[in-house]
Amino acid sequence: MGAAATLQNRGFVFLCNFRIVGHTxxxxxxxxxxxxxxxxxxxxxxxxxxxxxxxxxxxxxLVPGDYGAWSALRDxxxxxxxxxxxxxxxxxxxxxFDAHTDPGGETIGVFAHGDLVAYAMVGFPSCDAAAQNLGxxxxxxxxxxxxxxxxxxxxxxxTWRGRGLQRAxxxxxxxxxxxxxxxxxxxxxxxxxxxxxxxxxRQGLHIAWTGAIDGLQRHVAMIDLDHGLHFDMADExxxxxxxxxxxxxxxxxxxxxxxxxxxASGVRLRYVRHLHHDRTPW
Ligand SMILES: CC(C)(COP(=O)(O)OP(=O)(O)OC[C@H]1O[C@@H](n2cnc3c(N)ncnc32)[C@H](O)[C@@H]1OP(=O)(O)O)[C@@H](O)C(=O)NCCC(=O)NCCS
Numbered sequence: 001m002g003a004a005a006t007l008q009n010r011g012f013v014f015l016c017n018f019r020i021v022g023h024t025x026x027x028x029x030x031x032x033x034x035x036x037x038x039x040x041x042x043x044x045x046x047x048x049x050x051x052x053x054x055x056x057x058x059x060x061x062l063v064p065g066d067y068g069a070w071s072a073l074r075d076x077x078x079x080x081x082x083x084x085x086x087x088x089x090x091x092x093x094x095x096x097f098d099a100h101t102d103p104g105g106e107t108i109g110v111f112a113h114g115d116l117v118a119y120a121m122v123g124f125p126s127c128d129a130a131a132q133n134l135g136x137x138x139x140x141x142x143x144x145x146x147x148x149x150x151x152x153x154x155x156x157x158x159t160w161r162g163r164g165l166q167r168a169x170x171x172x173x174x175x176x177x178x179x180x181x182x183x184x185x186x187x188x189x190x191x192x193x194x195x196x197x198x199x200x201x202r203q204g205l206h207i208a209w210t211g212a213i214d215g216l217q218r219h220v221a222m223i224d225l226d227h228g229l230h231f232d233m234a235d236e237x238x239x240x241x242x243x244x245x246x247x248x249x250x251x252x253x254x255x256x257x258x259x260x261x262x263x264a265s266g267v268r269l270r271y272v273r274h275l276h277h278d279r280t281p282w
Contacts, residue, residue, distance in 0.1 A: 048168035054112070059172075062107040062119065067097050069116040070107070077155045083192045087153070088216060099123060100152060106176055108169055110160075117160045120169035122176050123150035134186040138209040138220050144184060149177035151187035154196075166196070170203045174225060183225035188218050191242055194267050197221070198260060207257035207269070210247040217244045219257075231258065235273040241266065 051057055062070055071093060078089055090096040100107045105123040109116050125133040127145040135148040151173050156165045177185045187205065189196045197207075197219065205221040206229065212218070238261060239246045247269065250257075255271035 048164065048171065050164045050168050054163070056112050057117075058111045060109055060111070062097075062101065062109040064098075064101065066107075066109060066116070067094065070097060070109070070119055073116050073119065073155060073157060077157065080158065083190075085190045085216065086193045086196075087155075087190070096153075105150075105152070108172055110165060110169070112160070118154070118156040118165045118169065120154035120166070120173055121150075121152035122173045123152050124148075124180060124182055125150055134188065134220055135184060137213070138186070138222070140184065147182050147184045149173075149180065149182040149185045151177075151185050151200075167199045167203060170199060174203070174223070178225050185223050185225065187221045188213065189221055191217050191219060191244060191247070194241070197241075201257070201259055207247075208251065210244070210251045219247070229256070230275040230277050231256065231272040232275055233272055237271045238268045239271060241269050 051059075074089070074093070078087060081087060097107070099105060100121040100123050103124075105121060107119055107121045110118040125145075125148060127133060127136075127142070133145045133148055134150060135145045136142070140148070151170065154166055154169055174185060177183060185205070186208075187196075187200055189200060191210075200221040201207075203223070205223040207219045208222040209220040210218070235255075237250060237255060239250060241247075241260070247257075250271045254274045256274045257269045257271050259270040261268045261270060
């Protein structure tokens with residue numbers, strides 16, 4: 001039995017083939033490591049090719065002392081965004097960072113030769129209104145708000161882009177959400193951020209809601225890790241990815257975006273009608 005299988009049987013949570021070298025509150029398990037101290041149901045993910053191809057990468061949860069490196073990475077990325085709407089900085093960066101470290105969340109950091117080159121955050125919001133639980137925003141019943149995980153910010157430095165890091169980090173965050181018993185994973189994404197939306201869709205999320213959040217036009221993409229969804233695949237509409245009104249109306253009419261069509265004219269989003277055979281409303 002390999003190291004991975006042994007640890008899985010102990011009920012730990014693996015995050016791909018990441019080399020975790022420390023953790024804020026959990027056990028540290030060698031170079032294959034795990035990222036969570038939560039011994040709920042084990043979830044084993046196949047290792048991700050990006051980490052095989054780049055053995056220099058190291059992954060660990062960020063801790064308070066990493067704030068400076070995290071902040072510097074963000075400064076550099078935000079200064080060079082291809083579109084300003086891709087990411088609008090939080091008013092209080094320190095509070096945002098703190099909210100995404102133990103116990104309210106986790107931030108996974110990816111390091112190359114000691115330098116932070118990417119990060120991805122999960123948040124476990126409380127159910128009160130002030131927590132701005134995205135589940136409340138998109139109309140999930142109150143009883144489900146405690147099951148929500150926010151797939152918050154993810155950034156990759158330009159030299160490390162195009163190698164699948166965001167997708168690998170997304171898989172890792174879904175594993176964390178599962179381990180935490182918060183299977184309703186929600187991510188906010190700009191209508192202009194084609195790469196992020198593409199990666200969310202490739203990881204099995206669908207766009208469940210489109211509307212204005214703090215004056216910004218945003219999708220909320222979602223996956224329920226515990227339940228599948230049902231669609232009428234014959235009832236399909238293709239909508240331009242920048243047609244905010246049409247996208248908002250499609251979501252309100254119970255269509256969900258599950259894919260995209262990319263061609264010379266741009267990106268169109270593929271919506272199919274959501275069926276509610278098994279439960280309501282999700
Ligand atoms: C968005 C970001 C995190 C992506 O990181 P990354 O590791 O380079 O992403 P990946 O390499 O995993 O994936 C990029 C994917 O987007 C796809 N993509 C690129 N342009 C696209 C477009 N116009 N339409 C649809 N998909 C597109 C790529 O084809 C690729 O998918 P593929 O591997 O299936 O071909 C990175 O570009 C970044 O940090 N941007 C600035 C900050 C930001 O916007 N963060 C997200 C919001 S917090």
